[in-house]
Amino acid sequence: MIEIEGVRKVFGEGRDSFTALGDVSITIDSNEFFTLLGPSGCGKTTLLRVIAGFTDPTEGRVTLEGRDLLTLPPYTRPVNTVFQSYALFPHMTVAENIGFGLKMLGKPRREITTTVEEMLELVRMTEMADRKTSQISGGQQQRVALARALAPRPKVLLLDEPLSALDFKLRKDMRLELKRLQAETGITFVFVTHDQDEALTMSDRIAVMNHGEIRQIGGPRDIYDHPAERFVADFIGDTNLLPAELLSTEGESARIRLPSGVETQARAATGGQKAGGDVTIAVRPEHARLNGTEGALLPGTLGNVVYFGTDTHYHVDLDSGGSFVVRQQNQPDQQHHRQTGERVGVSFAPGIGQVLKD
Amino acid sequence: MSSRGFDVRRQTGFTTLALLCFVVLYLPIILLVVYSFNAGSSIAIWEGFSWRWYVSAWENERVQAATVRSVVIATAASLISTFAAVLAALATTRTKPWRGQTAAFALINQPLMVPEIVTAVSLLIFFAIIKVQTGYTGLGYLIIAHSAFCIPFAYMPVRARLQGMDLSLEQAGADLYATPLQVFRHITLPQLWPGILAGAMLAFVISLDDVVITEFVKSAGQDTLPTYMLGQLRRVITPEINAISTALLAISVILVTAFFFLSRTRE
Numbered sequence: 096m097i098e099i100e101g102v103r104k105v106f107g108e109g110r111d112s113f114t115a116l117g118d119v120s121i122t123i124d125s126n127e128f129f130t131l132l133g134p135s136g137c138g139k140t141t142l143l144r145v146i147a148g149f150t151d152p153t154e155g156r157v158t159l160e161g162r163d164l165l166t167l168p169p170y171t172r173p174v175n176t177v178f179q180s181y182a183l184f185p186h187m188t189v190a191e192n193i194g195f196g197l198k199m200l201g202k203p204r205r206e207i208t209t210t211v212e213e214m215l216e217l218v219r220m221t222e223m224a225d226r227k228t229s230q231i232s233g234g235q236q237q238r239v240a241l242a243r244a245l246a247p248r249p250k251v252l253l254l255d256e257p258l259s260a261l262d263f264k265l266r267k268d269m270r271l272e273l274k275r276l277q278a279e280t281g282i283t284f285v286f287v288t289h290d291q292d293e294a295l296t297m298s299d300r301i302a303v304m305n306h307g308e309i310r311q312i313g314g315p316r317d318i319y320d321h322p323a324e325r326f327v328a329d330f331i332g333d334t335n336l337l338p339a340e341l342l343s344t345e346g347e348s349a350r351i352r353l354p355s356g357v358e359t360q361a362r363a364a365t366g367g368q369k370a371g372g373d374v375t376i377a378v379r380p381e382h383a384r385l386n387g388t389e390g391a392l393l394p395g396t397l398g399n400v401v402y403f404g405t406d407t408h409y410h411v412d413l414d415s416g417g418s419f420v421v422r423q424q425n426q427p428d429q430q431h432h433r434q435t436g437e438r439v440g441v442s443f444a445p446g447i448g449q450v451l452k453d
Numbered sequence: 454m455s456s457r458g459f460d461v462r463r464q465t466g467f468t469t470l471a472l473l474c475f476v477v478l479y480l481p482i483i484l485l486v487v488y489s490f491n492a493g494s495s496i497a498i499w500e501g502f503s504w505r506w507y508v509s510a511w512e513n514e515r516v517q518a519a520t521v522r523s524v525v526i527a528t529a530a531s532l533i534s535t536f537a538a539v540l541a542a543l544a545t546t547r548t549k550p551w552r553g554q555t556a557a558f559a560l561i562n563q564p565l566m567v568p569e570i571v572t573a574v575s576l577l578i579f580f581a582i583i584k585v586q587t588g589y590t591g592l593g594y595l596i597i598a599h600s601a602f603c604i605p606f607a608y609m610p611v612r613a614r615l616q617g618m619d620l621s622l623e624q625a626g627a628d629l630y631a632t633p634l635q636v637f638r639h640i641t642l643p644q645l646w647p648g649i650l651a652g653a654m655l656a657f658v659i660s661l662d663d664v665v666i667t668e669f670v671k672s673a674g675q676d677t678l679p680t681y682m683l684g685q686l687r688r689v690i691t692p693e694i695n696a697i698s699t700a701l702l703a704i705s706v707i708l709v710t711a712f713f714f715l716s717r718t719r720e
Binding site for chain 2: 147148168169170171174178180182183184185186195196199200243244247
């Protein structure tokens with residue numbers, strides 16, 4: 096278990112200072128695949144470097160299984176990193192790279208050889224053992240970097256955007272591979288990415304970061320279905336934002352009035368806004384349906400219809416102003432096509448709309 | 454006007470001027486090399502091909518002694534200056550920025566800016582005091598002087614190599630349980646070797662070529678090859694000087710070429 100408490104990091108001094116991390120507190124469980132997700136410059140890499148020991152925080156505590164990490168230099172922390180650039184040692188072979196950590200720990204040669212062989216097998220690189228790192232492809236380098244960091248059996252593996260240098264197809268394969276490695280080794284993974292798909296497909300939990308702060312922590316479904324605030328809703332996936340009036344709340348359930356005047360149930364975070372105010376609600380495009388205007392929550396006129404192969408996006412100009420996108424999965428040989436200019440109504444089930452914090 | 458913009462090679466007289474520069478630069482050297490093979494004892498009248506002056510230089514005991522001395526000094530100076538340069542390069546690239554870092558950089562490169570004659574005179578006076586105090590008159594003075602002015606030449610390629618290195622490699626080393634000393638030994642040093650070798654060779658050549666400082670600092674009977682040649686020029690000039698020069702030229706060309714390839718080689 097990693098406990099991060101009140102970690103702040105300020106670079107520079109006075110007017111030129113920059114707060115990379117402002118009061119971050121997270122608890123990461125053992126054997127968890129935990130993802131730090133956010134746009135570039137949000138502080139996610141800085142937080143990773145604080146855990147690894149390459150950056151000293153200005154304030155705060157970081158402990159691993161109760162042991163203070165911050166007083167330890169990087170080379171004594173039971174934590175290994177997969178670097179964004181891989182940082183493989185160019186003057187060593189693949190096998191020497193993988194065995195480096197164990198060699199530095201002073202393990203006997205036979206143990207090193209066995210572990211290196213295991214690791215090569217784990218990442219399916221056995222035939223490449225004696226190659227120089229410059230003689231293997233980007234995807235293979237990525238796997239060597241993983242094996243090198245896993246070989247000393249760290250308690251925690253830190254991954255700094257490890258897939259960003261790979262092409263799309265390889266990236267998708269590596270997601271499954273990483274998930275498999277994490278399950279097989281039982282090591283806690285802390286994964287940094289700006290790619291929402293990577294975060295959603297691999298993580299047990301995700302911490303969404305922005306401007307050096309944690310905006311929301313939760314499972315992929317939580318974060319996607321119930322974003323707590325506008326930034327999270329916007330950053331992850333596509334979303335429709337609607338102005339609404341909050342009439343009453345009861346636990347996580349909220350009664351709202353949409354701009355069309357229709358009332359419905361939405362979901363709100365407990366201890367959120369008070370009733371009677373203007374709020375923003377978020378609705379995912381695929382969570383809404385397109386029907387006739389009769390009894391619809393939001394009537395309007397159909398604008399653009401964009402065909403994407405797997406699904407079709409319908410852009411609806413709402414009578415109450417603004418637009419709304421509905422995404423519907425395509426079926427083979429679909430007969431009925433809606434046309435631009437048609438009168439339509441947008442609906443979504445009670446409890447689908449999410450009241451955002453700001 | 455052509456759309457390709459200003460092309461200096463298309464200007465009238467460019468080719469002539471360029472050729473003239475090359476002729477002035479290389480013709481004297483070519484003549485020097487050619488006359489080193491002269492069978493006669495003139496450096497201006499060709500009398501046929503012969504190795505005679507190379508044999509004569511090879512058998513000349515004063516040339517032998519000066520050559521050995523030159524090589525000893527150049528070897529010692531390149532080792533000492535390269536060692537100092539590596540430390541200096543590490544201190545100016547691998548530390549948190551410190552007060553006076555820019556000043557240190559300027560001080561390290563000082564021998565490139567201070568007129569050599571000034572360094573020579575100051576060393577002459579400084580060493581004279583020490584000689585009087587200690588009575589020591591060995592090669593140490595020349596080695597120290599050469600080491601000092603070779604440092605910036607050894608420093609430049611080492612520093613360039615350190616700056617070009619990916620810092621995340623050293624971080625990866627630390628991440629994989631290597632102590633700072635182990636990181637230096639297993640990660641930094643193996644990649645620094647081309648820079649170190651290049652620096653050492655450059656220092657060697659610079660030391661081998663030096664006349665001014667050596668002439669001022671040397672004690673009696675401590676001629677290096679260049680100061681011996683300078684002494685000879687004041688007496689009779691025979692193609693032996695050409696032969697020695699040609700040999701020196703060959704060594705320098707080989708070392709500088711090797712330096713060029715070493716400093717260019719990257720992963």
